[in-house]
Amino acid sequence: MTVEKILLEFDAELKNLLPVLKKINAEFGYVGEEEAQKVADYFSLPLSKVYETASFYDLINTKRQPPLMIQVCSGANCAVKSAYKIISEIENQLHIKAGDDFNPNVKLEIISCLGQCGRGPIMIINKKIFTQVTPSSAREFLHNYM
Numbered sequence: 001m002t003v004e005k006i007l008l009e010f011d012a013e014l015k016n017l018l019p020v021l022k023k024i025n026a027e028f029g030y031v032g033e034e035e036a037q038k039v040a041d042y043f044s045l046p047l048s049k050v051y052e053t054a055s056f057y058d059l060i061n062t063k064r065q066p067p068l069m070i071q072v073c074s075g076a077n078c079a080v081k082s083a084y085k086i087i088s089e090i091e092n093q094l095h096i097k098a099g100d101d102f103n104p105n106v107k108l109e110i111i112s113c114l115g116q117c118g119r120g121p122i123m124i125i126n127k128k129i130f131t132q133v134t135p136s137s138a139r140e141f142l143h144n145y146m
């Protein structure tokens with residue numbers, strides 16, 4: 001699948017911009033500058049509009065993702081249920097800081113509410129969702145990816 005083939009599945013109407021970006025993200029794991037430019041050209045939009053739309057949604061990546069991508073929800077409900085203790089546990093265990101891009105092999109991202117508040121705290125490792133996570137279960141889940 002190429003970006004061009006994905007674009008041809010959709011009419012160049014603004015309502016299709018987000019579905020196109022989601023599909024490119026699902027296919028390639030991110031919407032980089034080259035992909036965004038092709039989308040901008042297809043929809044006759046400024047590149048900034050494509051980036052603005054892509055970066056508004058947490059589940060669309062605008063950068064190539066490392067092999068181990070960890071995301072923890074910090075929405076109000078997850079935060080009340082110790083999401084920040086989980087984030088600290090991961091930072092300490094992997095010697096990284098949330099949001100840093102320094103390690104090419106692993107990244108920890110803090111994301112906003114996923115709409116699954118009753119099942120929180122929510123942690124996502126390489127797109128697999130874990131629910132009712134605790135600091136100790138986060139440690140166990142990470143072991144399976146290392």
Ligand code: FES
Nearest residue numbers: 073075078113117
């Ligand atoms: S606050 Fe985490 S899923 Fe809603």
